[in-house]
Amino acid sequence: MATTVITGRDLTLTIATTAYDAQTTSVTLVNSPTIDVYQTLDGKAYKHTDDQWTLNVELLADWGAVSSLFEAMWSAADSAPNTTLAVSLTAVTGAVFTCNVLPVFPTIGGAAPGAQTDTWALTVVGTPADTFS
Amino acid sequence: MPSTILSAVRTPLATALSGVAANVFSYVPEQIPAPAVVVVPDSPYMEFETIGKSTFRCKLNYTITCCVAYNSNPASLDNIEQLITSVVAVIPAGYDVQVVDRPTVTQVGASNLLVADIRVSTWYTQTA
Numbered sequence: 001m002a003t004t005v006i007t008g009r010d011l012t013l014t015i016a017t018t019a020y021d022a023q024t025t026s027v028t029l030v031n032s033p034t035i036d037v038y039q040t041l042d043g044k045a046y047k048h049t050d051d052q053w054t055l056n057v058e059l060l061a062d063w064g065a066v067s068s069l070f071e072a073m074w075s076a077a078d079s080a081p082n083t084t085l086a087v088s089l090t091a092v093t094g095a096v097f098t099c100n101v102l103p104v105f106p107t108i109g110g111a112a113p114g115a116q117t118d119t120w121a122l123t124v125v126g127t128p129a130d131t132f133s
Numbered sequence: 134m135p136s137t138i139l140s141a142v143r144t145p146l147a148t149a150l151s152g153v154a155a156n157v158f159s160y161v162p163e164q165i166p167a168p169a170v171v172v173v174p175d176s177p178y179m180e181f182e183t184i185g186k187s188t189f190r191c192k193l194n195y196t197i198t199c200c201v202a203y204n205s206n207p208a209s210l211d212n213i214e215q216l217i218t219s220v221v222a223v224i225p226a227g228y229d230v231q232v233v234d235r236p237t238v239t240q241v242g243a244s245n246l247l248v249a250d251i252r253v254s255t256w257y258t259q260t261a
Binding site: 008009010011012013019021022023024025026027060113114115 | 181182183184185186187188190229230231256258
């Protein structure tokens with residue numbers, strides 16, 4: 001089997017139907033499982049009891065831009081903090097993951113002299129769905 | 134016709150710099166009439182920092198090369214400091230202004246120039 005490599009250029013990200021590719025420098029959908037460990041007479045036993053997914057997005061800030069993504073996220077967190085936003089994350093053509101996340105307030109500011117950036121850790125409600133084709 | 138880096142980045146940058154007291158070029162000219170400000174690609178020139186490939190987007194690195202005549206050391210240094218100050222003041226928003234490299238004497242043709250590079254970066258997205 002030939003080696004397959006996919007890169008960040010293969011990723012696409014939409015949140016609330018808006019494409020985030022232009023501002024996104026990194027995106028990961030990460031699971032943090034809860035696994036209970038029991039010490040038994042036969043040794044350790046493991047029980048996977050829960051999953052909490054997080055969508056981590058690193059972005060270049062775009063405050064003040066037309067159709068600003070940061071302003072949209074701020075408005076969502078301000079007006080409807082408990083309303084989820086639909087996310088579609090394409091790892092590569094044929095591998096699409098969808099989930100729902102809660103909005104967060106973006107961080108304002110940055111360090112001189114570089115670009116203003118931010119990292120969002122968006123809590124996923126439920127479990128991501130996959131579409132492999 | 135899609136936008137070009139020349140029309141979307143280099144020419145607007147040269148236009149923004151046109152207010153300084155120097156000859157401004159958005160490319161490297163064959164001859165440099167001092168004082169001059171020249172926009173030159175830096176290395177790496179293009180960095181691809183954002184995800185996706187449907188649209189050409191990149192971070193562009195440039196040096197804004199400031200040149201003054203090198204006749205007397207104290208006066209030339211003062212002249213290039215003033216030129217650097219005036220250039221940095223008019224660099225548009227959306228540019229990451231990083232450092233100014235130390236001035237060096239460069240021979241161009243028969244004349245000596247005192248030259249310093251201002252390192253800047255900006256981001257370009259090709260539009261239709």
